[in-house]
Amino acid sequence: MLRIKNLIVIVASLSFLTACTGNSSSGGEQPQYETTKKMVVDILKTDDGKKAITEVLNDDKMKQQVVLESDVVKKSIEETITSDKGKKFWTKLFENPQFSKTFAQSMTEEQKKLTKDLMSDSEYQKSMLEILQNPEITNQMLTVMKSQQFRAHLEKTIEETMNTPMFKAKMSEIVLKAAEEMKSSSGGEKSEGEGEGQGGDQQSKSGEGSSGAGGSQGGGGS
Known part of the structure; x- marks a missing residue:
């Protein structure tokens, strides 16, 4: 040193x-x-x-002194992100389902953490209880939920959720898993059917052999 x-x-x-x-x-x-x-x-x-x-x-x-505090580096990053090439790069990157899923998961974790922190806060809990216990708020919520606008908003939310990368990735996993299970079950049924067919053929052949043997014995007795 x-x-x-x-x-x-x-x-x-x-x-x-x-x-x-x-x-x-x-x-x-x-x-x-x-x-x-x-x-x-x-x-x-x-x-x-x-x-x-x-x-x-x-x-x-x-x-920190060389990189983070460098105005040249900051300016270069800003120009790269806001440039047309940068926008095209990010657009293409977010078209990748795997990247979009990972990015969404990272954002989801932050949102979960924020929600948990708020739910653990005593002042936030008190405020929420006061709001929910207010009869006027309850009536307004029921009125809104029964309205046509809310239903349209709910349909739009469901549609947007179905178009999210995380939902698409999850659905792809479910479909692939179901296809594999169907393939495995159909293969098992086919093998079982072939086994039963072979067993029936063997029994048939065995019956024919027994009949032939009986006929031979009858002829010898006469």
């Missing part, structure tokens, strides 16, 4: 010297600048240099 720290100090010092040398415009100092630059590059290419850079970049504070 001490060796890596020393290496970082050396690289920083060389970088400072390189910058100072680079600011000079005289032609005689250009070879010295190139030499120093080559030394820094060579040090960074060594295993210790790579390890030191990796440790620096893995530091959480350094990540």
Whole structure:
């Protein structure tokens, strides 16, 4: 660890010297600048240099300063998401049922957590009880539920639910499972029927053999 720290100090010092040398415009100092630059590059290419850079970049504070607080990065992300290519990318991505299902599940978990937190809150519980115990609210709810608008809204909600990626994925799983079960059961019935047919043939052949043997014995007796 001490060796890596020393290496970082050396690289920083060389970088400072390189910058100072680079600011000079005289032609005689250009070879010295190139030499120093080559030394820094060579040090960074060594295993210790790579390890030191990796440790620096893995530091959480350094990540925040370099990436999260970079206006260039933020602007690039915003432009990428809001651009036409970005919109097409996200549209195509959400057309994938598996991705849509995973995304919806992640959002569902957050909604469940929020609902549970609210239900556990005493003030929220008290407010809900007061609302539900109010006769006027109850009558209004019954009136709304009996209205044509509510029924239309309910039908629309059911239709939208059936078109959601999670519902489609679940229905696909149910249909595939039912098809596999039907295939397995039909295969079992077919095997059982073949077994019964073979058993009947064997019994028939056995009966014919017994009849033939009886006839032979009768002929011998006469």
